[in-house]
Amino acid sequence: MTVFDRLFADSALSQLQEKDARDPLAHKRAEFILPDGVVYLDGNSLGALPRRVPARLAQVAEQEWGAGLIRSWTAGAGTGQGWMNLPDRVAAKLAPLVGAQPHELSVGDSTGVNIFKALAAALHLAPPERRVILTDADNFPTDLYVAQGLNALLDGRYEVRRVPGAELEGHLTDEVAVTLLTEVDYRTGRRMDLAGFTARAHAQGILTVWDLAHSAGAFPVDLNGADVDFALGCGYKYLNGGPGAPAFLFVAQRHHAAPVFLSGWMGHADPFEMARDFTPAPGARRYVVGTPMVLSLSALDAALDVFADVDMAELRAKSLSLTDAFIELMEPLAAQHPLTLVTPRAHAERGSQVSYQHPQARAVMDALIGRGILGDFRTPDILRFGFTPLYHSHADVWRAVQGIRAVLEERGA
Ligand SMILES: Cc1ncc(COP(=O)(O)O)c(C=O)c1O
């Protein structure tokens, strides 16, 4: 670095530190346990550990399981506090984050399983003459696989039409039964216009299923405001529910009468009636298939308390400020190295991650991880950096870019 570089760098850092001094969410960092010396840019894959979670897990294991044993399923009968109601309690905490009513959410199973539940219901509701499931060719693999598998179960009645993201709008025709789309692309970080696209799909009589894996907890989501039909997302990314956390499913109230195709006793109106036929529980609870995953639901339940006092508009403003700062600081590096920004600069088209193409992306990311800068490599050539306003400062952005600069210079990459 020349003296001029150093002077410029110092003034850029102090400007970022001024932003941190005015950050209304700065105090949230203390609610997470993160290792020293690490800049964690992977909350879009596995959210960091909220400080309150280990104590909750210990309490559930030792008190509720160890001492309460089977009584904990129905503990505090009548208060709804037993394990049986845990999916519903988590749904109630999640509802404001995604713009749903609590009884429109079912919490449990993986994201992929919930894609199956939503897509099966949506296809049943769609007019039978419509034979296309429209999706993005670059959608997350699970979304593509579930659509293909479900279609095979239905004897190939549908065409799973995979088109490039930029061409999706042109495919909203009267052949399409359902769209299955991810709001924020896991590679590029491009955010779709969920509300506008849903309105244009509905105008053509098409039902919408949205994957919110990279949306929920990353910015405000308003499912009912956008009149969405079905949606689902992960509990372990921006919601910080822990590895393998249960996913969630949103079913708009107007679709609650649709049949449930993956029905189990825990979605029955009265599980212990042990009835021979399925009578669904009220609302989206009918989509809970089996025994609630109590340990992981408890971790997610405690993790969601982190959001209780968070203004999601402030969270979004900080997310954009972090990703703007990152893109700006990376500009001189992108001018000197073969880095191509693939995340849109327009705020409306950006989630909470920034990605670059680089011909040696895998080796560069390995070197970054070796320096404690934890991002992701995604095939074929993507460097992906997730920003999490609850525990990142602008100074973290600075540290990340200094590390990236050092790695690129050391490697001559
Ligand atoms: C967009 C998207 N959909 C689905 C998944 C898969 O979720 P799960 O492994 O919970 O089924 C992921 C990541 O794991 C994802 O990024």
Ligand SMILES: Nc1ccccc1C(=O)C[C@H](N)C(=O)O
């Ligand atoms: N669940 C995981 C387990 C292991 C490693 C990564 C994941 C991810 O979630 C990846 C993420 N879906 C992605 O957007 O790439």
